[in-house]
Amino acid sequence: MNTIIGFMKRNYKIIVVIVFISMTLLAFKINAKKENDPEKDKLLLELLTFVIEKGHYSPAEIDDTFSKGIYKDYIEALDPSKRFFLQTDIDEFSKYELQLDDQLLNKDLSFFDLTYNRLIKRMNESSDIYKRILNKPFDYAIDENFDTDYEKAPFAKSVADLNDKWRKQLKLSTLSSLTDKQKLEEDKIKNDSAYKVKSFETLEKETRESSIKSLDEYFGFIKDLNRNDWFSVYVNSITARFDPHTNYFAPEDKERFDVSISGKLEGIGARLQKKNDFTEITELISGGPAWRGKLLEAGDLIMKVAQGKNEAVEVVGMRLDDVVKKIKGPKGSEVRLTVKKVDGTIKIIPIIRDIVEIEETYAKSSIVNKNGLKYGVIYLPKFYIDFENKDGRDAGKDIAIEVDRLKKEGVNGIVLDVRDDGGGSLSTVVDIAGLFIEQGPIVQIKSAGRKKEVLYDRDKKIEWDGPLVIMVNSFSASASEILAAAIQDYKRGIIIGSKQTYGKGTVQNVIDLNQFVRSSSVGDLGAIKTTTQKFYRINGGSTQLEGVRSDIVMPDRYAYLKMGERDMENAMPWDKIDPADYTVWNKNGNFSQAISKSKNRINNNNQFQLIEENAKWIDSRSKENVYSLNIDKFKNAQAEIEEKAKKYKPILDYKNSLVFTSLPYETAIMSNDIALKEKRERWHEALAKDIYVEEALNVLDDLQSKPISKKSVPITVKKEKLVKY
CATH class of the missing domain: 2.30.42.10 (PDZ domain)
Structure with a gap:
């Protein structure tokens, strides 16, 4: 059993559950030699239901409401754009809407079998539909529309209705491609008067041929999926009713997860x-x-x-x-x-x-000179760990190494970037936070019906006691939020980024289901990731739903879109427990002043104002779902959008005046590794276009204890011994 957000003391409740399940199911034997075996599926349902009900932090009641939720999620997962099932299919399926809780408890697969067989039938029919439609030219002069709001759209009432839905969907796709191709032709003739422009008929045919190729590849992928793959979709529609982070991992998915978390x-x-x-x-x-x-x-x-x-x-x-x-x-x-x-x-x-x-998984750092001072930027894509090897790489050890390297380079401040970091190992969070404080609590953990547990950094050594900024955004989740919350509660550093982080304040354990069955003939059953605990800030508040609110909020292009935990169905609620005993950091004399200065800069910065305006426009655009399939009206609408979008082009074209470089040890490696050199160059180019990183570095300026000279001075680069790990 592995803890998703990290290693911690094994939860007593979980151990009791495992022992009890083992006693109950170890003697269970079946013959499951076939790849698609209903008996194996029934066993899987039995195991999942029992493990989740006994081990989940707050298990949902398996009743009619639970059943309706499974039904809704599953049908939506099978046919999200409503281009396969007919309304008559849905009418037939809906008879089971309030029976799925009973079917789950009775290990009845009749609803799954019905929907699976019907889906395969409808998909085979659809592969004929798109080929027939794309076999002849579209008439783009007809004045008709297509609504892409699939959630509100009805299912097709008849085969003719389904054919028309496919026709309009494909027509919109090819129309978009066709107008793009026409623009390219216009650009080519502008740049080369001798260029022979392709005819409308040629371009129109190319778009249909391209669509056929894409759909052939898509349906080829679909045909690769077997009954087990679709059964996993059904099972995850069940687990999602407990909370958004309780999931079933089929054997291949478990392997991919292990790779992603270990790197x-x-x-x-x-x-x-x-x-x-x-x-x-x-x-x-x-x-x-x-x-x-x-x-x-x-x-x-x-x-x-x-x-x-x-x-x-x-x-x-x-x-x-x-x-x-x-x-x-x-x-x-x-x-x-x-x-x-x-x-x-x-x-x-x-x-x-x-x-x-997988190099992209691991922490990396860069150096930048600014106003005569040197700063370090560390990017942490996830809180990785090797569950199978305690001596393997993990984020805690690697960040400690990066901090030490930056110290040797004589940096005056550090930016730790956890934007888009979805989390990972809890133990690495404690280790990383401990690099910046003397000692004390980092996070509080609570299991259902048990007293809280406080995880401490007990090492009095401080690896870095200088200015610190943590960068977050709305996709910084879980372990990222624990780190940001701890640094914020201690007032050890300044949190800068989106209005709030993702809002995932729960802990999951991965439980291998194979340990519960004695017979090896069953085959690999996969694993279940289930929510077993909630974590809390040391100030007592949960990060669940609310996330961590930045000390300095920077405008975000996607700030108004619904993408956080608070926007998810079945998300667990926010709550609060007693705070832990901790002492606020008292060595940041310019803390409040730095925050105030940054807010003033942001409010008066034209680029940030443009980003805020763009965010509101993106939000308004996300609500527009109806497109004309008449080529002239479509072009006019697209021209209006493009004209409006020109106003926001400076966001993408923005460049700061900063130069980011690799540390000496990495420069030595890159002399023999061209691929790594190219990746680092792309990263440094991205940093040089990143206004958010620029403002984080401005905050480091404001946190300096001594006034900053605006005149640049030469920096002496020290040589460092190559560290292998």
Whole structure:
């Protein structure tokens, strides 16, 4: 059992649940040798229901209201744009709307079987519909509209109605593509008077051919999904009724989750995608075995896979997940790929599998000189940890290393950027917060019916006692919010960013379901991630729903869109407990003054004012769902939008005058790693266009204890020994 938001003392309640479940179900044996086995599905429902009901922080009552929720979520997940099912299908399905709670308790699969079989039937019919529609030109002179608000749209009343819905949807798609192509032709003739402009008929045909290709790929992906995949959709419609973060992981999903939270895997280090019947290499992961071998390239198509010297297996037409399974494998083993190169030649490429670290997962830092001072920017994409190896990389250890490196470079302040950081390990939060305070509580944890537990930083050592700014946005969630809340409550640093963070104040545990069944013939049952606890700030308040409110609020282009926990159905409520005993940091003499200065700068900054105006416009645009399918009216509407959008172009074109560079150790590595060099250059270019980072650095200026000279002085760069980890 792994704790999603982090390692902590194992919850007594959870241990009791596991022991009880084990006693109840260990003797349960079934024969589930088939890939699609209803008996295995029934066992899965039994396990899920029991584990969630006994282990969830606040389990929902399984009743008719619960049933209606499952029904709504599941139908919406199967057909979100309402282009497969007919109203007659929905009428038939709706008879089960109040029966799904009983079916769950009785392990009855009749509703799932009905909807699954009907969906497959309707999808097969739809693949014929789009081909027939796209086989002939559209008439863009007709004055008609299409409403893209699928949530409010009704299901098609008949096959003819469904055909018309598909026609309008495809017409809108091709119309948008057609007008884009016409603009490109206009630009080409402006730049080259000798250019022969393509005819309307040619462009119109190209858009239909492109749409057919895209839909062929989409339906090819859909055909790769089997009954187990769709059953996972049904199961997650059930788990979502407990809260938004209780989910079922099918075996492949659990493996992907482990990779995402640890940032590493065992394999060849290549990203793959399905391309019609082929599996295409889309990217080689820097430092991985495929990258080191220099034989595999992006664009190569995998035809066959062999394990070492064994006979190669044809993988053309095979589903992507199955191809991935064949390519991945333990460190030190060999896989041989037969690939079709981009030049058409066929080659057999042997690769020795190894541990692959996904560099984008890990913390990274940069140096910037400003007003004669040097600052460090650390970006943390997630609070990663290797659950299987306590000596492996984790965010706590890596941030400590980055802080130490920045100290050696003589920085005068640090910005820690956790924007878009969705969370991860709780233990790493405690470790990271502990780098900036002497010692004390970091977060409070509460389990249902039990006293709170306070997690402390007990190390008196402070790694960094200088000016500190934490950058957040509305997608900073969970572990990010704990860190920001602790730094804010201690007044150790200034929180700057969106009005508030995401608002996820709950803790999840991942429980392997295979441990409860004795018979190996059942096959892999996957895992359940369920909410077992809530966490609270040291001031007693929950971050649930409310998130962390920034000390300095910067305008956000997406501030008015509903994307936080507070906008999710079944989200757990906000509450408060007693505060922990902690002492506020007293070494930030310019704290209040820095906040006040920043607010004044933001209020008087034309760029920020433009971002705020743009945010309101984006919100108004999100409510406009009706599009004309008449080409002249469509063009006029798009021209109006584009003219309005020109006003906001300076947001994307903005550049600050700052230059960001890598630390010396990384510069040395990049001399032999071109891919890493390119990634860092792209990051530094993005930082140089980031007004939010610029303002964070301005705040560091304001936090300095001594007046800042506006004249730049040369900086001496120290050499540092390469640190390997």
